[in-house]
Amino acid sequence: TLYLIAFDSIQGCYLNNKIYFLTQSNCLKDLVYIPNIFSPNNDGVNDLFFPRTTCEITDYHLQIYNRWGNKVFESYNVLDKWNGENAMQDIYIIICDFLEGNTHKTIKRNLLLLR
Numbered sequence: 001t002l003y004l005i006a007f008d009s010i011q012g013c014y015l016n017n018k019i020y021f022l023t024q025s026n027c028l029k030d031l032v033y034i035p036n037i038f039s040p041n042n043d044g045v046n047d048l049f050f051p052r053t054t055c056e057i058t059d060y061h062l063q064i065y066n067r068w069g070n071k072v073f074e075s076y077n078v079l080d081k082w083n084g085e086n087a088m089q090d091i092y093i094i095i096c097d098f099l100e101g102n103t104h105k106t107i108k109r110n111l112l113l114l115r
Helices: none
Strands: 002-008 014-020 058-065 071-075 090-100 103-113
Antiparallel strands (some): 002 014, 058 090, 090 103
């Protein structure tokens, strides 16, 4: 949502500015970012996998499957992070379901785990 703020200063100068606010009504699927690669090698960079969001989401459910269809990670808490423990370097399948406002959304994508 765009708001235009305009006012006169004490010295009589007219000032205006544009301010964008992210509101629940304009959260989009693209504002839930799910990385497609992570490297749990304990170097302090990208060691944990987790979706990032700028929107409030509820009814969260994250599932991660290996190439054979075995579930290797599952969470109902948006704050949980997968550390890739005991997982091989490979491509995994991510399914992330959530409710954004009154809209149910599902994001499916591949995840590359690098060692």
